[in-house]
Amino acid sequence: MVAEIIAVGTELLLGQTVDTNSAYLGKTLAALGIDLFRRATVGDNEARLVHAILEAADRADLILTSGGLGPTQDDLTKAAVARAFDEELVLDPAAVEHLRTFFERRGVPMPENNLRQAMVFRTGRSLPNPMGTAPGALLEKNGRLVICLPGPPRELIPMVDNTLVPLLIERLGGERQVLRSRVLRTIGIGESAMEERVQDLLASANPTIGTLAHLGESHLRLTAKAPTEAEALALIEPLEREIRTRLGAHVYGIDDTTLEQAVVELLRARGRTVAVAESCTGGLLGGRITNVAGSSDVFLGGVISYSNRAKEELLGVPGDLLARHGAVSAPVAEAMARGARERFHADLGVGITGVAGPGGGTPEKPVGRVHIGLATARGVESRQYDLPGTRADVRGRSVVLALDQIRRALLDA
Ligand code: ATP
Ligand code: MG
Secondary structure: OEEEEEEEOHHHHOOOOOOHHHHHHHHHHHHHOOEEEEEEEEOOOHHHHHHHHHHHHHHOOEEEEEOOOOOOOOOOHHHHHHHHOOOOEEEOHHHHHHHHHHHHHHOOOOOHHHHHHHEEEOOOEEEOOOOOOOOEEEEEEOOEEEEEEOOOHHHHHHHHHHHHHHHHHHHHHHHOOEEEEEEEEEEOOOHHHHHHHOHHHOOOOOOEEEEEEEOOEEEEEEEEEEOOHHHHHHHHHHHHHHHHHHHHHHEEEEOOOOHHHHHHHHHHHHOOOEEEEEOOOOOHHHHHHHOOOOHHHOEEEEEEOOOHHHHHHHHOOOHHHHHHHOOOOHHHHHHHHHHHHHHOOOOEEEEEEEOOOOOOOOOOOOOOEEEEEEEEOOEEEEEEEEOOOOHHHHHHHHHHHHHHHHHHHHHHO
16 A cells, blocks of 8 residues: 655744644554655645645555644635545544534634534545544545544544554555664764665665665664564564664664763673763763663763863863863863762763864864873873864764764773
């Protein structure tokens, strides 16, 4: 079965409302193994809506619309479907009854234009909407199944879960397939370099492989389709193993695992603790680590040593080191890391210092220059980076790189 989604509403085109309904419908269809190759968004305009419906009907067996079922003049969806399919709209007595009780319960008289909502396709039926006044509508014609859903998410979601999903499962019968995805999350390798390593596997049709870059990380998604979840996972497994071999330590986690979660888990597994000294990241690293529930087992604390004096007094960075090399330098990052490790009695200490920008850069120390030091029982080392982007990018990437430095030190230990 191939589906298309048409989201209706001028507010969606204007960017005033984010189209969360299509995302919800997309996830729902994927879970059922129904192919979705396109979605459209159309304003509240009947002619354009008819056109979009006809186009969708050319390609898909199942057309889902969201929005435009209400009582007002700009609610045109059912009228447009009726026109596209040469179908009549008639009043549904059960829907009229539902409307009258809905208004009676609220003790307000029902405006007459509300009857528009009670119209159904003559050869179709309406779908109950316990959360609102506008029922959904179903039409099956010319080998196409059209289902019109209400716009407000609090009405659409229960209608999808309680009515649409059971209906589609019944339709699919033996054809039912599940889609199962596995995301491999990598760090320290660019998206194209990652793709190069798995180039010959990309042609795989089941599972399919897709890559995406995400905030300094590269992700790889394997999606398998099979009659059951277990079979889909069995398709994913050998491919996942092969890819993991090729990408090695770049893979830090799967699915929804965040980098900080991976780091906290690794610290816990190795029985190690960490403390941080942050200059240009201003506490962002400590913030991200403490995002993880249970991080108190492994995170001892941090110092936001923005000024030189704080670096000296709170971390014991020698004044002459600061004078000789400047605050943004490898020796200072290393001294900060050592200071954090010693002051907090941690196994690992991290020190970050850099030029986040947009001002403050010099030819020797341009905007984006960052040094990240890491102190362990084996000694201290640091890395120098030149990071692109805005102030927020430089700070965000510094945090990601620091987390990865911790992770790799633990893997090597
Ligand atoms: P109503 O009876 O409330 O008029 P309706 O079915 O006619 O419902 P619309 O008028 O199209 O739906 O939209 C009502 C509200 O629902 C919008 O103002 C918006 O807040 C929300 N909405 C509509 N479409 C979407 C969508 N695709 N994603 C998220 N929210 C949406
Ligand atoms: Mg409306």
